[in-house]
Amino acid sequence: MNWGSASEFFAMGGYGLYVWGSYAVVAVWMLYEPFATRRRHKEALQQIHHELSRKDTL
Amino acid sequence: MNTFPRFFTFAAPSRFYRLAGLMVPWLYGLAAVLAIAGLYTGFFVAPTDATQGESYRIIFVHVPAAWMSMVLYLVMAGWAAVGWAFNARLASMVSRAIAPTGAAFTFLALWTGAFWGKPTWGAWWVWDARLTSELILLFLYLGYMALVEAIDDVRRADQAGALLAVVGAVNVPIIYFSVRWWNTLHQGASISMTAAPKMAQTMVSAMLIMTFCFWAYAFAVIFVRTRAIVLERERQTDWVRSLPGGAV
Numbered sequence: 001m002n003w004g005s006a007s008e009f010f011a012m013g014g015y016g017l018y019v020w021g022s023y024a025v026v027a028v029w030m031l032y033e034p035f036a037t038r039r040r041h042k043e044a045l046q047q048i049h050h051e052l053s054r055k056d057t058l
Numbered sequence: 059m060n061t062f063p064r065f066f067t068f069a070a071p072s073r074f075y076r077l078a079g080l081m082v083p084w085l086y087g088l089a090a091v092l093a094i095a096g097l098y099t100g101f102f103v104a105p106t107d108a109t110q111g112e113s114y115r116i117i118f119v120h121v122p123a124a125w126m127s128m129v130l131y132l133v134m135a136g137w138a139a140v141g142w143a144f145n146a147r148l149a150s151m152v153s154r155a156i157a158p159t160g161a162a163f164t165f166l167a168l169w170t171g172a173f174w175g176k177p178t179w180g181a182w183w184v185w186d187a188r189l190t191s192e193l194i195l196l197f198l199y200l201g202y203m204a205l206v207e208a209i210d211d212v213r214r215a216d217q218a219g220a221l222l223a224v225v226g227a228v229n230v231p232i233i234y235f236s237v238r239w240w241n242t243l244h245q246g247a248s249i250s251m252t253a254a255p256k257m258a259q260t261m262v263s264a265m266l267i268m269t270f271c272f273w274a275y276a277f278a279v280i281f282v283r284t285r286a287i288v289l290e291r292e293r294q295t296d297w298v299r300s301l302p303g304g305a306v
Contacts (some may be wrong), residue, residue: 002101002104002105002106003100003102010099012113012115013106013111013112013113014111014112015111015112015113015177016263018116018124018173018174018177019112019113019115019116019173020142020177022119022120022170022174023115023116023119023171024172025166025169025214026119026123026166026170028273029162029166033158033159033162033279034086034278034279034282037279037282037283037286038284040282040286041137041282041285041286041289043284043286044286044289044290044293045289045301046290047290047293048289048293048299048301051293052124052299056123
């Protein structure tokens with residue numbers, strides 16, 4: 001175990017800004033991208049659904 | 059020749075669509091488990107570095123992101139070439155689906171590198187051979203994405219993109235060997251297949267676990283994006299119209 005306390009962990013031996021500044025941006029992207037691609041897939045399905053239902057009413 | 063048709067079975071967008079859909083939740087699950095294991099190893103098991111202190115812990119995301127940026131480029135260029143040479147629709151779609159994820163990993167490699175460089179070298183950015191060639195990689199990804207979006211005829215766009223991607227692939231070995239060819243600031247390779255590791259075993263383990271995590275993540279997100287592209291392009295086909303929930 002490297003850390004005596006939670007505050008020691010967050011301080012990262014004085015490099016907190018750099019370590020967490022790196023990990024935060026990686027985490028934000030890797031949570032956003034799955035959400036965005038999932039939405040794109042859903043929109044493509046809805047578009048097909050929309051086109052098919054419009055054809056039926058014509 | 060018996061195995062030949064079986065090999066191309068998943069080249070049909072309809073089959074790929076179904077198979078990829080089944081794999082995505084498992085890949086995300088695997089990525090999550092590996093992330094927990096990798097971060098635990100990286101922060102709680104791996105010791106403090108003797109020369110770089112705690113700042114070195116950035117490499118557990120920096121090195122995997124940099125590896126992914128290069129590997130994904132080669133995979134993207136490879137599928138683009140297959141799509142062009144064999145007129146394979148799915149290969150071109152996979153190629154396009156890889157580009158945004160590859161560009162993101164390139165950006166993340168540069169970003170985390172800057173956050174490591176500032177405390178270690180005293181500068182966010184230097185025009186070092188490794189950094190500059192990685193920046194060029196980002197521009198290649200962005201150029202590929204802009205090019206294929208700018209041409210309306212999708213198959214012509216695929217071909218133009220393939221040409222750019224294949225020519226740009228020469229940059230990848232330049233990035234990889236830049237630390238050997240030019241004696242600039244960036245440190246040498248973290249992992250070598252031929253030499254004994256210079257790092258503690260737990261540091262290497264954390265880096266490798268995070269690399270597998272990024273692989274699983276990349277497969278999942280690229281599969282979802284490919285599925286979306288398949289639907290966008292093949293929406294006039296019978297198989298898309300007969301998808302459950304697709305037809306009314």
